[in-house]
Amino acid sequence: MEPVPRNLKILTGITSALFVIALYMVFFHAPREAVMGDVQRVFYFHVAAGWVGFLAFLVTFSLGIVYLITRDRKWDRIAVASVEVGVVFTFINIASGSIWARPIWNTWWTWDPRLVTATVMLLLYVAYLMLRQGIDDPDRRARFGSVYGIVAFVSVPITFLSIRIWRTIHPVVIGSGDPSGEGAFDMTQPMLQAFMFSLLTFTFIYMTLLWYRVRLGRLSEKVEERKMEMMSI
Protein backbone atom coordinates (compact mmCIF):
# COMPACT_ATOMS: atom_id res chain seq x y z
CA MET A 1 0.00 0.00 0.00
CA GLU A 2 1.62 3.21 -1.10
CA PRO A 3 1.05 6.34 1.02
CA VAL A 4 -1.12 9.23 -0.18
CA PRO A 5 1.16 11.66 -2.05
CA ARG A 6 1.93 14.92 -0.25
CA ASN A 7 0.53 17.14 -2.98
CA LEU A 8 -2.76 15.28 -2.85
CA LYS A 9 -2.93 15.82 0.91
CA ILE A 10 -2.32 19.53 0.41
CA LEU A 11 -4.96 19.68 -2.33
CA THR A 12 -7.44 17.92 -0.07
CA GLY A 13 -6.76 20.48 2.66
CA ILE A 14 -7.23 23.41 0.30
CA THR A 15 -10.45 21.93 -1.10
CA SER A 16 -11.90 21.36 2.37
CA ALA A 17 -11.09 24.94 3.38
CA LEU A 18 -12.59 26.28 0.15
CA PHE A 19 -15.75 24.27 0.74
CA VAL A 20 -16.22 25.69 4.22
CA ILE A 21 -15.78 29.22 2.88
CA ALA A 22 -18.15 28.47 -0.01
CA LEU A 23 -20.81 27.31 2.46
CA TYR A 24 -20.35 30.55 4.40
CA MET A 25 -20.58 32.59 1.18
CA VAL A 26 -23.75 30.83 0.06
CA PHE A 27 -25.56 31.03 3.38
CA PHE A 28 -24.37 34.31 4.84
CA HIS A 29 -22.55 36.44 2.28
CA ALA A 30 -25.14 36.16 -0.49
CA PRO A 31 -28.37 37.96 0.34
CA ARG A 32 -31.75 36.30 0.52
CA GLU A 33 -33.38 36.46 -2.91
CA ALA A 34 -36.41 38.75 -2.72
CA VAL A 35 -38.98 36.67 -4.62
CA MET A 36 -37.92 33.04 -4.16
CA GLY A 37 -36.47 33.26 -0.67
CA ASP A 38 -33.91 30.89 0.74
CA VAL A 39 -34.55 28.10 -1.75
CA GLN A 40 -32.75 30.19 -4.35
CA ARG A 41 -29.51 29.38 -2.50
CA VAL A 42 -29.64 25.95 -4.15
CA PHE A 43 -28.65 27.76 -7.32
CA TYR A 44 -24.99 28.23 -6.30
CA PHE A 45 -24.24 24.55 -5.89
CA HIS A 46 -26.73 23.49 -8.56
CA VAL A 47 -24.92 25.33 -11.34
CA ALA A 48 -21.51 24.46 -9.90
CA ALA A 49 -22.38 20.74 -9.92
CA GLY A 50 -23.64 21.03 -13.49
CA TRP A 51 -20.41 22.75 -14.46
CA VAL A 52 -18.37 19.91 -12.98
CA GLY A 53 -20.45 17.44 -15.00
CA PHE A 54 -19.72 19.27 -18.26
CA LEU A 55 -16.04 19.65 -17.37
CA ALA A 56 -15.71 15.98 -16.44
CA PHE A 57 -17.27 14.78 -19.69
CA LEU A 58 -15.14 17.18 -21.70
CA VAL A 59 -12.07 15.68 -20.03
CA THR A 60 -13.28 12.16 -20.88
CA PHE A 61 -13.90 13.15 -24.51
CA SER A 62 -10.46 14.72 -24.89
CA LEU A 63 -8.64 11.89 -23.14
CA GLY A 64 -10.56 9.37 -25.25
CA ILE A 65 -9.03 10.92 -28.36
CA VAL A 66 -5.60 11.06 -26.70
CA TYR A 67 -5.87 7.39 -25.70
CA LEU A 68 -6.82 6.23 -29.19
CA ILE A 69 -3.76 8.04 -30.57
CA THR A 70 -1.16 7.20 -27.90
CA ARG A 71 -2.53 3.88 -26.56
CA ASP A 72 -1.21 4.75 -23.12
CA ARG A 73 -3.58 3.28 -20.51
CA LYS A 74 -2.86 6.09 -18.07
CA TRP A 75 -5.12 8.41 -20.12
CA ASP A 76 -7.96 5.92 -20.05
CA ARG A 77 -7.65 5.62 -16.27
CA ILE A 78 -8.19 9.36 -15.96
CA ALA A 79 -11.04 9.28 -18.50
CA VAL A 80 -13.04 6.66 -16.60
CA ALA A 81 -12.37 8.38 -13.27
CA SER A 82 -13.69 11.58 -14.79
CA VAL A 83 -16.90 9.88 -15.92
CA GLU A 84 -17.55 8.53 -12.43
CA VAL A 85 -17.10 11.94 -10.83
CA GLY A 86 -19.13 13.57 -13.61
CA VAL A 87 -22.04 11.16 -13.19
CA VAL A 88 -22.23 11.86 -9.46
CA PHE A 89 -22.18 15.62 -9.97
CA THR A 90 -24.69 15.53 -12.82
CA PHE A 91 -26.97 13.60 -10.51
CA ILE A 92 -26.44 16.21 -7.77
CA ASN A 93 -27.23 18.85 -10.37
CA ILE A 94 -30.51 17.21 -11.38
CA ALA A 95 -31.54 16.39 -7.82
CA SER A 96 -30.82 19.90 -6.51
CA GLY A 97 -32.67 21.38 -9.49
CA SER A 98 -35.63 19.20 -8.63
CA ILE A 99 -35.60 20.43 -5.03
CA TRP A 100 -35.59 24.02 -6.27
CA ALA A 101 -38.30 23.35 -8.84
CA ARG A 102 -40.77 21.99 -6.29
CA PRO A 103 -41.55 25.40 -4.72
CA ILE A 104 -40.74 27.55 -7.78
CA TRP A 105 -42.34 25.57 -10.62
CA ASN A 106 -44.68 23.76 -8.27
CA THR A 107 -43.50 20.36 -9.48
CA TRP A 108 -40.54 18.04 -8.92
CA TRP A 109 -40.20 17.28 -12.57
CA THR A 110 -41.33 18.59 -15.94
CA TRP A 111 -40.47 17.42 -19.45
CA ASP A 112 -38.60 20.53 -20.33
CA PRO A 113 -35.79 20.40 -22.97
CA ARG A 114 -33.11 21.23 -20.39
CA LEU A 115 -34.24 18.58 -17.94
CA VAL A 116 -34.55 15.98 -20.68
CA THR A 117 -31.17 16.68 -22.27
CA ALA A 118 -29.46 16.63 -18.87
CA THR A 119 -31.10 13.30 -18.01
CA VAL A 120 -30.17 11.77 -21.35
CA MET A 121 -26.60 12.93 -20.75
CA LEU A 122 -26.62 11.22 -17.36
CA LEU A 123 -28.00 8.00 -18.86
CA LEU A 124 -25.36 8.04 -21.58
CA TYR A 125 -22.55 8.11 -19.06
CA VAL A 126 -24.19 5.48 -16.89
CA ALA A 127 -24.28 3.37 -20.07
CA TYR A 128 -20.58 4.14 -20.50
CA LEU A 129 -19.87 2.63 -17.10
CA MET A 130 -22.04 -0.42 -17.84
CA LEU A 131 -20.25 -0.98 -21.14
CA ARG A 132 -16.91 -1.03 -19.36
CA GLN A 133 -18.22 -3.40 -16.73
CA GLY A 134 -19.13 -5.94 -19.39
CA ILE A 135 -15.67 -6.19 -20.94
CA ASP A 136 -12.85 -8.19 -19.38
CA ASP A 137 -9.90 -7.48 -21.63
CA PRO A 138 -8.37 -4.21 -20.31
CA ASP A 139 -7.16 -2.93 -23.69
CA ARG A 140 -10.48 -3.53 -25.36
CA ARG A 141 -12.25 -1.95 -22.37
CA ALA A 142 -10.13 1.15 -22.77
CA ARG A 143 -10.70 1.29 -26.52
CA PHE A 144 -14.49 0.90 -26.29
CA GLY A 145 -14.64 3.34 -23.40
CA SER A 146 -12.80 5.93 -25.46
CA VAL A 147 -15.07 5.46 -28.48
CA TYR A 148 -18.25 5.61 -26.41
CA GLY A 149 -16.94 8.63 -24.50
CA ILE A 150 -16.49 10.39 -27.83
CA VAL A 151 -19.94 9.40 -29.14
CA ALA A 152 -21.65 10.31 -25.86
CA PHE A 153 -20.06 13.74 -25.81
CA VAL A 154 -22.48 14.86 -28.55
CA SER A 155 -25.01 15.23 -25.72
CA VAL A 156 -22.92 17.71 -23.72
CA PRO A 157 -23.05 20.79 -25.97
CA ILE A 158 -26.73 20.04 -26.63
CA THR A 159 -27.45 20.04 -22.90
CA PHE A 160 -25.48 23.22 -22.39
CA LEU A 161 -27.14 25.04 -25.28
CA SER A 162 -30.65 23.62 -24.77
CA ILE A 163 -31.84 26.56 -22.66
CA ARG A 164 -30.41 28.93 -25.23
CA ILE A 165 -31.84 27.28 -28.38
CA TRP A 166 -35.30 26.09 -27.40
CA ARG A 167 -38.07 27.83 -25.56
CA THR A 168 -37.85 26.41 -22.11
CA ILE A 169 -39.01 27.04 -18.59
CA HIS A 170 -35.46 26.74 -17.23
CA PRO A 171 -33.97 30.16 -16.39
CA VAL A 172 -30.81 31.44 -18.08
CA VAL A 173 -29.02 33.34 -15.33
CA ILE A 174 -25.56 33.44 -16.84
CA GLY A 175 -25.02 35.40 -20.05
CA SER A 176 -28.23 36.61 -21.61
CA GLY A 177 -30.68 38.38 -19.35
CA ASP A 178 -33.69 36.76 -21.00
CA PRO A 179 -36.37 36.86 -18.29
CA SER A 180 -38.70 34.35 -19.99
CA GLY A 181 -37.61 31.44 -17.79
CA GLU A 182 -39.76 30.72 -14.77
CA GLY A 183 -37.69 31.72 -11.73
CA ALA A 184 -35.10 33.90 -13.48
CA PHE A 185 -33.40 36.64 -11.49
CA ASP A 186 -30.59 39.16 -11.74
CA MET A 187 -27.58 38.55 -9.57
CA THR A 188 -26.40 41.31 -7.24
CA GLN A 189 -22.70 41.75 -6.57
CA PRO A 190 -22.50 39.53 -3.43
CA MET A 191 -24.56 36.87 -5.20
CA LEU A 192 -22.19 36.90 -8.14
CA GLN A 193 -19.24 36.58 -5.74
CA ALA A 194 -20.81 33.60 -3.96
CA PHE A 195 -21.59 32.05 -7.33
CA MET A 196 -18.09 32.46 -8.73
CA PHE A 197 -16.63 31.13 -5.50
CA SER A 198 -18.88 28.04 -5.68
CA LEU A 199 -17.70 27.38 -9.22
CA LEU A 200 -14.08 27.59 -8.08
CA THR A 201 -14.71 25.36 -5.08
CA PHE A 202 -16.49 22.70 -7.12
CA THR A 203 -13.70 22.71 -9.69
CA PHE A 204 -11.29 22.00 -6.83
CA ILE A 205 -13.56 19.25 -5.52
CA TYR A 206 -13.56 17.75 -9.00
CA MET A 207 -9.78 17.77 -9.22
CA THR A 208 -9.37 16.27 -5.76
CA LEU A 209 -11.87 13.47 -6.33
CA LEU A 210 -10.42 12.80 -9.77
CA TRP A 211 -6.96 12.41 -8.31
CA TYR A 212 -8.16 10.01 -5.61
CA ARG A 213 -10.11 8.00 -8.15
CA VAL A 214 -7.21 7.78 -10.61
CA ARG A 215 -4.99 6.60 -7.77
CA LEU A 216 -7.58 4.01 -6.78
CA GLY A 217 -7.82 2.84 -10.39
CA ARG A 218 -4.06 2.40 -10.58
CA LEU A 219 -4.00 0.44 -7.32
CA SER A 220 -6.83 -1.85 -8.35
CA GLU A 221 -5.07 -2.50 -11.65
CA LYS A 222 -1.99 -3.49 -9.69
CA VAL A 223 -4.06 -5.87 -7.59
CA GLU A 224 -5.47 -7.37 -10.77
CA GLU A 225 -1.98 -7.86 -12.15
CA ARG A 226 -0.81 -9.53 -8.95
CA LYS A 227 -3.77 -11.86 -9.08
CA MET A 228 -2.90 -12.82 -12.64
CA GLU A 229 0.70 -13.46 -11.59
CA MET A 230 -0.43 -15.67 -8.72
CA MET A 231 -2.73 -17.66 -10.95
CA SER A 232 -0.06 -18.19 -13.58
CA ILE A 233 2.38 -19.65 -11.07
Next chain:
Amino acid sequence: MAENTRAVGGVGRKSAAAGYLRAVGAVVWKDIAAELRSRELLGSMLVFALLVILIFNFALELDLRARQTVTSGVLWVTFAFAGTLGLNRSMAIEKDRGCLDGLLLAPVDRSALYFGKVLSNLIFMIVVEAIILPLYGLLYNVNLFIPSLLVVILLGSIGYVVVGTLLSAMAVQARTRDILLPILLFPVVLPVLIAAVRATTGILQGLPLEDYQAWLNLLIAYDIIFLGVAIISFDYVVEE
Protein backbone atom coordinates in the same frame (compact mmCIF):
# COMPACT_ATOMS: atom_id res chain seq x y z
CA MET B 1 -1.19 -1.94 -54.32
CA ALA B 2 -0.89 1.67 -53.20
CA GLU B 3 2.08 2.37 -55.49
CA ASN B 4 0.30 0.65 -58.27
CA THR B 5 -2.69 2.94 -58.05
CA ARG B 6 -0.48 6.00 -57.89
CA ALA B 7 1.47 4.94 -60.97
CA VAL B 8 -1.55 4.36 -63.13
CA GLY B 9 -3.08 7.64 -62.00
CA GLY B 10 -6.67 8.37 -62.87
CA VAL B 11 -7.45 4.90 -64.09
CA GLY B 12 -5.96 3.40 -60.91
CA ARG B 13 -8.03 5.65 -58.70
CA LYS B 14 -11.16 4.64 -60.50
CA SER B 15 -10.40 0.96 -60.07
CA ALA B 16 -9.59 1.54 -56.37
CA ALA B 17 -13.00 3.15 -55.92
CA ALA B 18 -14.58 0.26 -57.79
CA GLY B 19 -12.74 -2.17 -55.53
CA TYR B 20 -14.02 -0.35 -52.47
CA LEU B 21 -17.59 -0.50 -53.74
CA ARG B 22 -17.13 -4.16 -54.59
CA ALA B 23 -16.02 -4.83 -51.02
CA VAL B 24 -19.07 -3.00 -49.64
CA GLY B 25 -21.28 -4.91 -52.05
CA ALA B 26 -19.72 -8.23 -51.08
CA VAL B 27 -20.51 -7.68 -47.39
CA VAL B 28 -24.08 -6.69 -48.22
CA TRP B 29 -24.51 -9.64 -50.55
CA LYS B 30 -23.11 -12.05 -47.96
CA ASP B 31 -25.64 -10.83 -45.38
CA ILE B 32 -28.56 -11.02 -47.77
CA ALA B 33 -27.57 -14.47 -49.03
CA ALA B 34 -27.21 -15.75 -45.47
CA GLU B 35 -30.56 -14.28 -44.56
CA LEU B 36 -32.29 -15.76 -47.61
CA ARG B 37 -31.02 -19.20 -46.63
CA SER B 38 -31.60 -19.08 -42.89
CA ARG B 39 -34.53 -16.62 -42.68
CA GLU B 40 -33.96 -16.14 -38.97
CA LEU B 41 -33.41 -12.39 -38.79
CA LEU B 42 -36.26 -10.88 -40.79
CA GLY B 43 -38.78 -13.39 -39.50
CA SER B 44 -38.08 -12.64 -35.86
CA MET B 45 -37.93 -8.89 -36.48
CA LEU B 46 -41.32 -8.98 -38.19
CA VAL B 47 -43.08 -11.12 -35.64
CA PHE B 48 -41.62 -9.00 -32.87
CA ALA B 49 -42.77 -5.78 -34.57
CA LEU B 50 -46.30 -7.17 -34.92
CA LEU B 51 -46.33 -8.14 -31.24
CA VAL B 52 -45.26 -4.64 -30.26
CA ILE B 53 -48.13 -3.15 -32.26
CA LEU B 54 -50.51 -5.68 -30.70
CA ILE B 55 -49.38 -4.67 -27.21
CA PHE B 56 -49.73 -1.01 -28.05
CA ASN B 57 -53.21 -1.61 -29.38
CA PHE B 58 -54.42 -2.80 -26.01
CA ALA B 59 -52.14 -0.72 -23.81
CA LEU B 60 -53.17 2.54 -25.44
CA GLU B 61 -56.72 1.73 -26.58
CA LEU B 62 -55.92 2.77 -30.13
CA ASP B 63 -59.31 4.16 -31.03
CA LEU B 64 -59.80 6.74 -33.74
CA ARG B 65 -59.08 9.77 -31.56
CA ALA B 66 -56.06 8.30 -29.81
CA ARG B 67 -54.57 7.16 -33.12
CA GLN B 68 -54.35 10.69 -34.47
CA THR B 69 -51.82 11.65 -31.85
CA VAL B 70 -49.98 8.43 -31.09
CA THR B 71 -49.59 6.74 -34.49
CA SER B 72 -46.14 8.21 -35.12
CA GLY B 73 -45.01 7.24 -31.63
CA VAL B 74 -46.26 3.67 -32.00
CA LEU B 75 -44.60 3.31 -35.40
CA TRP B 76 -41.21 4.59 -34.26
CA VAL B 77 -41.14 2.60 -31.05
CA THR B 78 -41.94 -0.48 -33.12
CA PHE B 79 -39.17 0.27 -35.63
CA ALA B 80 -36.70 1.01 -32.85
CA PHE B 81 -37.40 -2.22 -30.96
CA ALA B 82 -37.38 -4.37 -34.06
CA GLY B 83 -34.22 -2.57 -35.19
CA THR B 84 -32.40 -3.41 -31.96
CA LEU B 85 -33.29 -7.04 -32.41
CA GLY B 86 -31.92 -7.02 -35.95
CA LEU B 87 -28.74 -5.12 -35.08
CA ASN B 88 -27.92 -7.46 -32.22
CA ARG B 89 -28.47 -10.56 -34.31
CA SER B 90 -26.63 -9.31 -37.36
CA MET B 91 -23.47 -8.60 -35.34
CA ALA B 92 -23.81 -11.68 -33.12
CA ILE B 93 -23.63 -14.06 -36.10
CA GLU B 94 -20.45 -12.33 -37.23
CA LYS B 95 -18.93 -12.74 -33.81
CA ASP B 96 -20.07 -16.23 -32.87
CA ARG B 97 -18.84 -18.13 -35.88
CA GLY B 98 -15.58 -16.19 -36.14
CA CYS B 99 -16.90 -14.54 -39.26
CA LEU B 100 -15.78 -11.11 -38.08
CA ASP B 101 -12.16 -12.22 -37.85
CA GLY B 102 -12.39 -13.51 -41.38
CA LEU B 103 -13.81 -10.22 -42.59
CA LEU B 104 -11.06 -8.30 -40.80
CA LEU B 105 -8.41 -10.39 -42.54
CA ALA B 106 -9.71 -9.33 -45.94
CA PRO B 107 -7.40 -6.79 -47.58
CA VAL B 108 -10.00 -4.02 -47.74
CA ASP B 109 -10.47 -0.77 -45.90
CA ARG B 110 -12.23 -1.27 -42.55
CA SER B 111 -14.75 1.43 -43.41
CA ALA B 112 -15.90 -0.75 -46.34
CA LEU B 113 -16.90 -3.41 -43.81
CA TYR B 114 -18.71 -0.76 -41.79
CA PHE B 115 -20.61 0.54 -44.79
CA GLY B 116 -21.47 -2.98 -45.84
CA LYS B 117 -22.92 -3.77 -42.43
CA VAL B 118 -24.77 -0.44 -42.34
CA LEU B 119 -26.30 -1.10 -45.75
CA SER B 120 -27.41 -4.63 -44.97
CA ASN B 121 -28.84 -3.56 -41.60
CA LEU B 122 -30.60 -0.70 -43.34
CA ILE B 123 -32.04 -3.05 -45.93
CA PHE B 124 -33.40 -5.39 -43.24
CA MET B 125 -34.92 -2.47 -41.36
CA ILE B 126 -36.52 -1.07 -44.50
CA VAL B 127 -37.96 -4.46 -45.40
CA VAL B 128 -39.56 -4.67 -41.96
CA GLU B 129 -40.88 -1.12 -42.28
CA ALA B 130 -42.20 -1.82 -45.76
CA ILE B 131 -44.28 -4.66 -44.34
CA ILE B 132 -45.32 -2.96 -41.10
CA LEU B 133 -46.46 0.30 -42.73
CA PRO B 134 -49.15 -1.13 -45.06
CA LEU B 135 -50.17 -3.58 -42.36
CA TYR B 136 -50.67 -0.78 -39.86
CA GLY B 137 -52.55 1.15 -42.54
CA LEU B 138 -54.74 -1.88 -43.18
CA LEU B 139 -55.42 -2.59 -39.50
CA TYR B 140 -56.33 0.98 -38.65
CA ASN B 141 -57.59 2.17 -41.99
CA VAL B 142 -55.15 5.01 -42.52
CA ASN B 143 -53.11 5.82 -45.58
CA LEU B 144 -49.43 5.84 -44.66
CA PHE B 145 -48.05 5.97 -48.19
CA ILE B 146 -47.22 9.63 -48.19
CA PRO B 147 -43.95 10.39 -50.04
CA SER B 148 -42.71 12.86 -47.42
CA LEU B 149 -43.43 10.31 -44.68
CA LEU B 150 -41.35 7.73 -46.51
CA VAL B 151 -38.48 10.25 -46.68
CA VAL B 152 -38.69 10.83 -42.91
CA ILE B 153 -38.74 7.09 -42.24
CA LEU B 154 -35.72 6.62 -44.48
CA LEU B 155 -33.79 9.44 -42.78
CA GLY B 156 -34.72 8.17 -39.32
CA SER B 157 -33.73 4.61 -40.19
CA ILE B 158 -30.38 5.80 -41.58
CA GLY B 159 -29.60 7.67 -38.35
CA TYR B 160 -30.66 4.67 -36.29
CA VAL B 161 -28.65 2.12 -38.25
CA VAL B 162 -25.54 4.31 -38.60
CA VAL B 163 -25.14 4.57 -34.82
CA GLY B 164 -26.60 1.14 -34.15
CA THR B 165 -24.07 -0.69 -36.33
CA LEU B 166 -21.16 0.99 -34.54
CA LEU B 167 -22.55 0.35 -31.06
CA SER B 168 -23.65 -3.22 -31.78
CA ALA B 169 -20.10 -3.98 -32.93
CA MET B 170 -19.04 -2.96 -29.41
CA ALA B 171 -21.93 -4.59 -27.59
CA VAL B 172 -21.40 -8.07 -29.08
CA GLN B 173 -17.87 -8.13 -27.72
CA ALA B 174 -19.06 -7.58 -24.15
CA ARG B 175 -20.13 -10.22 -21.66
CA THR B 176 -23.59 -8.71 -21.20
CA ARG B 177 -24.22 -8.20 -24.89
CA ASP B 178 -27.92 -8.91 -25.24
CA ILE B 179 -28.96 -6.38 -22.65
CA LEU B 180 -26.19 -3.95 -23.42
CA LEU B 181 -27.14 -2.79 -26.92
CA PRO B 182 -30.41 -1.01 -26.03
CA ILE B 183 -28.74 0.64 -23.05
CA LEU B 184 -25.91 1.92 -25.21
CA LEU B 185 -28.02 2.75 -28.23
CA PHE B 186 -31.22 4.40 -27.00
CA PRO B 187 -29.74 7.42 -25.22
CA VAL B 188 -27.48 8.13 -28.20
CA VAL B 189 -30.20 7.72 -30.78
CA LEU B 190 -32.91 9.52 -28.81
CA PRO B 191 -32.51 12.83 -30.68
CA VAL B 192 -33.03 10.98 -33.98
CA LEU B 193 -36.15 9.29 -32.63
CA ILE B 194 -37.54 12.55 -31.21
CA ALA B 195 -36.98 14.38 -34.51
CA ALA B 196 -38.45 11.49 -36.51
CA VAL B 197 -41.53 11.23 -34.30
CA ARG B 198 -42.17 14.98 -34.45
CA ALA B 199 -41.74 15.11 -38.23
CA THR B 200 -43.96 12.05 -38.67
CA THR B 201 -46.67 13.59 -36.48
CA GLY B 202 -46.49 16.78 -38.52
CA ILE B 203 -46.91 14.86 -41.78
CA LEU B 204 -49.73 12.65 -40.50
CA GLN B 205 -51.64 15.69 -39.29
CA GLY B 206 -51.24 17.27 -42.72
CA LEU B 207 -49.28 20.28 -41.52
CA PRO B 208 -47.35 22.38 -44.08
CA LEU B 209 -43.64 21.68 -44.52
CA GLU B 210 -42.56 24.81 -42.60
CA ASP B 211 -44.09 23.43 -39.41
CA TYR B 212 -41.86 20.38 -39.24
CA GLN B 213 -38.95 21.57 -41.38
CA ALA B 214 -36.81 22.16 -38.26
CA TRP B 215 -37.17 18.52 -37.19
CA LEU B 216 -36.28 17.37 -40.68
CA ASN B 217 -33.14 19.52 -40.60
CA LEU B 218 -32.22 18.12 -37.20
CA LEU B 219 -32.67 14.60 -38.59
CA ILE B 220 -30.35 15.28 -41.52
CA ALA B 221 -27.80 17.00 -39.28
CA TYR B 222 -27.77 14.02 -36.91
CA ASP B 223 -27.40 11.53 -39.74
CA ILE B 224 -24.34 13.38 -40.98
CA ILE B 225 -22.74 13.91 -37.55
CA PHE B 226 -23.21 10.30 -36.51
CA LEU B 227 -22.00 8.96 -39.84
CA GLY B 228 -18.82 11.02 -39.47
CA VAL B 229 -18.18 9.90 -35.89
CA ALA B 230 -18.94 6.27 -36.73
CA ILE B 231 -16.64 6.11 -39.76
CA ILE B 232 -13.76 7.54 -37.74
CA SER B 233 -14.26 5.31 -34.71
CA PHE B 234 -15.24 2.00 -36.34
CA ASP B 235 -11.57 1.17 -36.97
CA TYR B 236 -10.89 1.30 -33.25
CA VAL B 237 -13.88 -0.88 -32.42
CA VAL B 238 -13.04 -3.86 -34.63
CA GLU B 239 -9.25 -3.89 -34.41
CA GLU B 240 -7.77 -6.85 -32.55
